[in-house]
Amino acid sequence: MPRGERPLGPEDTALLRFAGDLRRLRDQAGKPSYRELARRANYSPTALSDAAGGRKLPSLALTLAFVRACEADPASWTKRWRELAVEHTQPPHPGTPYPGGEPFTEDDAKRFFGRECLVEQVVESVGAKPLTVVLGASGSGRTSLLRAGLLPALDDAVVITPGQDPVLDLARALAEVFENTTADRLAQEFREDPDHLRLRIRQHRPGLVLLVDDFEQALDAPEFVAAVTRCPHVVLAVRADGRKRWRDLGVEGTEITIEPMSADQLRRAITEPAAKIGATVETAVIARLVADAANQHALPLVQQALVETWRRKRGMTLSLAGFEESGGIEHVVVRSAETLLATLGETGERAARQLLLRLVSVRRNGIAQRRTRLLDVDARLLGLLVKARLVTLTEDGAELTHDAVLRWPRLARWIDEDRENLRTHQQLVTAIELWEASDRDPLALYRGVRLRKAKELGEFLTVEERQFVARSARRETRRSTALIAVMAVLLALVPGTVVYALSNERKITEMNASALGGKALSQSEALLEQRRPYADKYALVGYDVSPSAESEKVLRLASAVARGIPFTGTPKDDADVVVAPRGEMAAVTDADGTDRMWTIDEDKASPGQKFADRHRVVKLAERRAVTRDFNGQEHLWFVNDANDLTYLTALPSRFRTLDLSADGSRIVGKVGASVEVGLPTPDESEYAELYDLSDPRSPRKLPMPVGNPGTVALSQDGRELATGVWNQATGTTTIEFWSIGGTVESAGPPMAQHAYVRGITYSGDGRWLAVEHSSPESIVEVWQRVPSGTPVLRARLDTALRAGARVTFSDDGRVAVVRDNVFEVQQLYTNDRPADRLVYVVGHGGSTRAVYRPQNRDFLVRGGGQDPELLPYDLDTGRIIKRMCEKDGARLTDSEWVKSFGEVERREVC
Known part of the structure; x- marks a missing residue:
């Protein structure tokens, strides 16, 4: 006969109540024997009996097994177990290797890992420049870097943390450094003349490095700022949201940003x-x-x-x-959040709720996500939320620290309760952006239902948002007042009939104002389809009357088509077009199959010299070109400009160029009977070769680190090589990076991609790397390069198209991708903010990649037809309008206006 359970006695502790409820749960399940429970739970009868014994807290896994065996809800028991676990958790052992929520100190230097490269970078900067500024978001580890990283790495350093009286705090920290003085005496000395600190250091401790933590707290203390910034060796740690205030001081220094850990x-x-x-x-x-x-x-x-x-x-x-x-x-987030809320009181909780909800947006599909905003809120409350690791302060504003904050049950409930207000607010933010983009056009202000809903948001709005709503309300009031005045006069003259007429006229006026923008855009699109002029003029009218994302898209496209660069006199249909890296020249195929160089100047192209008979350009770089003749032999040329081509040398027999660095200093290719780029099963007889083109008439062969990579790419300065090797057995491509100098050495850890990699592209400054997968659809992943570290994935661009992607980077963090006939541009970010799609246009791209022109700040992209035409695609709407107005290319003639819009009052767009 099985032995009965030990009585629990009075359930006067949380642990005994927990055990008692487990027993009652078993009773509700029909009181199965522990042997039967063991069969259901896959735990021994003794373990299950001990779980309900009340002597110790069972593990979470054992508790949930017990609960599931009794067919109860594991979620509620998980929450209850964790609440009880907090009470019964023993304090950490003194030997715990992690600091928890506190920063690392100098004593923790031996366990401070992951920031070695950053420490080396700052130490090098200290040796090279007097002032180094380390910028990082809250929670990025600025304090730990100073105390556990730099303090042990420097021979002579002291950490200073300014508080309420920064000068006195500075003096207290240095009183232990300088002999025969006191903190009060030093503080008085620095207040009288901040330059005394610099003189003292030079006389007594010339190698001393000042490490100033939380420098943003002292930006309003001029004596402190003057004293520390004049010293020979200084490192200032500034929270990212203080970057603008720091720069406003006008003090020169090397800036180093603490990026998130890879x-x-x-x-x-x-x-x-x-x-x-x-x-x-x-x-x-x-x-x-x-x-x-x-x-x-x-x-x-x-x-x-x-x-x-x-x-x-x-x-x-x-x-x-x-x-x-x-x-x-x-659980860390939940515990921290609930602990903070318990200290705030009812009023503080309401304020915290309002602040946190400002950092949430709700997508159309109803999913809540984090968002970054500049907040004008109580600094003390914001500081408490930052300290509790619920909010992070970055250069762009405040944001929730982690997606786990969104899953905090209390915040999730608040989001559900305010979901409609969050949607309204998101619409308001978009409206303000459009209003700003249209140079604050009054027609873009709110009115009617949207205005009433925005007013209901009340204190939820920021100062800027309240100003927009107030401006909208004033305009609405002026319109209503004018209408009432006119109606009063007409009522006195002809009651009844005129009221109806006026009401009807107002509808017609509103309809015409609304219809005008749509009609102008329709006219623009019709002209675009027919490739007729003035499409950009109509697009500008449409955008001016009704600014929106769609009208902005039409304006950009119409401007690009209006400025299209034709290659006049080139009779070959669907000719190949290869554009130089900076967009100043292009090679275009003539009717005889020979490529001709063209000079591209703003919006026109001028013909230049031809290459040798039936030579086609394979790669075009600065002052270099690789051509292939009709026999398949490749050749190297010097291209001074479109009218100055010089033959240099033939490349090795059977050599096929895979990449030529943009500066023309290195070339990489394969040698084989039939080299085909992009095949996952390359010919085993092929092998890769790398050449230095410093002396282009005699290319110098360099060591090739990988014998037969499937994919290769050179950085634009030719100093780095990326190779991708496909392993068919594992379905993995390994991408490795190699530094090219006198020798070829590893330039960082490899990347493993679980797909066949079709192409790799470097950005001009080397900060970004695009990797195209073929699976079989084209997928482009954009990675942020980290010095000596693993790249960080920042964007993933999917497509249903099977054609290979041609990727280009601008110099301001944008990536352009051409796939088949689709041209797409996305804005990249160096934090976890998703990339923003700026352009997605079908009917452009064709056979060439987009090329960014830094001198014009636009992209050159192939037109959609067979003509070898390039379209200059400018994404700055303000610059498009300015260009059109300066060239008097924005105004429709009177006859054009009347023909399209009848007697509607003309809109002046400039």
Whole structure:
């Protein structure tokens, strides 16, 4: 006969009440035996009996197994277990390798990992320049960098943290550095003449480096700023939202930005501190944390999650079971948020709710997401939310620290309750952006229902948003007042009939005003289809009357078509067009199959010299061109300009160029019987070769680090080579980076891509890398380069098209992709903000890549027809309007206006 359960006695503790409820749960399930529960739960009867014994808190996994065996809801028990776990968790062992939510100190230097490259960069800057400014978002680790990274790395340094009295805080920190003085005496000295600090350091400690933390707190203290910025060696740590105020001081210094930790850096920050004390972290825990926090300023949350996992470690192993019991980052956020709310009181909670909801937007599909905003709120409350790691302050404003904040049950409930207001607010933000883009056109202001809904948002709005609503309300009032005055006069003259007529006339006026924009855009689109002139003029009228994303798109396209660059006299239909890297020249195929060089100047092209008979340009760089003759032999040319071509040399026999660096200094290709780029099963007889073109008449062969890569790319300065090697067995392409100098050496950790990589493209400054997958549809991933680290994924551009993508970067963080006949441009960001699509146009691109022209700040893209025409695509609407108005190309003639719009009053667009 099975032994009965030990009585619990009075349930006067949370642990005993928990055990009692587990027993009652078993009773409600029909009181199965523990042997039967064991069969259902896959745990031993003894473990299940102990779980309800009340002597110790069972593990989360055991508790949930018990609950599921009793067919109860595991979610509510998970929440209850975690609340109880907080009470019963022992304090961390003194040997815990992680600091939790606190910054690293100098004593933690031996376990400060992941920021080695950044430390080296700052130390090098200190040796080269007097002043270095380290900028980082809140939670990026500025304090840890100074105390655990730089302080031990520098021979002589001191950390200064300004507070309420920055000068006195400076003096207190230096009183221990300078002998025979006191903090009060130093403070008085610095206030009388801030330059005394510089003189003291030069006389007594010439190598001393001042490490100033939280410098943004002292920007309003001129004596402090003057004292520290004049010193020989200074590092200022400035929170990112203080960058503008810092720059307004006009002090020159080297700026270094603390980027979020990459996956590899975060992995080291997790594993290395544990390894230092002989502990290990299970791979599953590492994978979960890296997936949750890589490339985000969430390191404090990771450290807190690791501390909670450490408390539940098995021996010296941080296990997945312990991590799941702790709740991970999500539980850290919930606990921190609820703890903060408990201290705020009812009024403070309402204010916190309003602030947090301002940092949330709701998509059309109803999904809530984080958003960045400039807030004009109580600085104390914002500071508390930042300290609790719920909000991060960046250069662009405030944002929720992590997606886990959105999953905080209380905030999720607030979002559901205010979902309609959040949608209204999102529409208002978009309206303000359009209003600003249209040079604050009064017609873009709110009125009617939209205005009434915006007013109802009240204190939810920022100062800028309230100003927009107030301006809209004033305009609405003026329109209503004028209408009432006119109606009063007419009522006195002809009651009844005139009221109807006026009401009807007002509708016609509103209809005409609304219809005018649509009619102008329709006229523009019709002219575009027929390739007839003036499409841009009508598009400008449409945009001026009714500014919107759609009218802006038509204006950009109409401007590009109006400025189209034809290659007059080139009779060959569908000719190949190869444009130089900066868009100043192009090679276009003539009717005889020979390429001719053309000079491109703003919006026109002038013919130049031809290459040798039936030579076609394969690659075009600055002052270099590679051509292929009718026998397949490739040749190197010097291109001084379109009218000055000089033959240099033939490239090696059977050589096929894969890439030529934009500056013309390096060339890489393959040698083989039939080299075809982009095949996942290359000919084994092929091999790759790399050449230095410093002496272009005698190319010098360089060591090729990979024998037969499937994909290769050169950086624009020719100093780096990327190679992609496809492993058909594993379905993986390994991308490696190589530094090209006298030798070829590794330039960073490799990237493994679980797809066949068809193409790789560097940006001009080397900060970005585009990788095109073929699976079989074309997918372009854009990665941000990290010095000596693993690149960070910033954008993923999918398509249903199978054609290969041709990728180009501008010099201001935009990426242009041409696939088949689609031309697309996206704006990239160096944080976790998704890329913004700026352009998506069908009917452009064709056989050539888009080329960014820095001198014109536009993209050259192939027209959609067979003619070898290039369209200058400018994305700056204000610049388009300015250009049209300056050239008097914006005004329709009177006859054109009347023909299209009848007697409607003319709109002056300039």
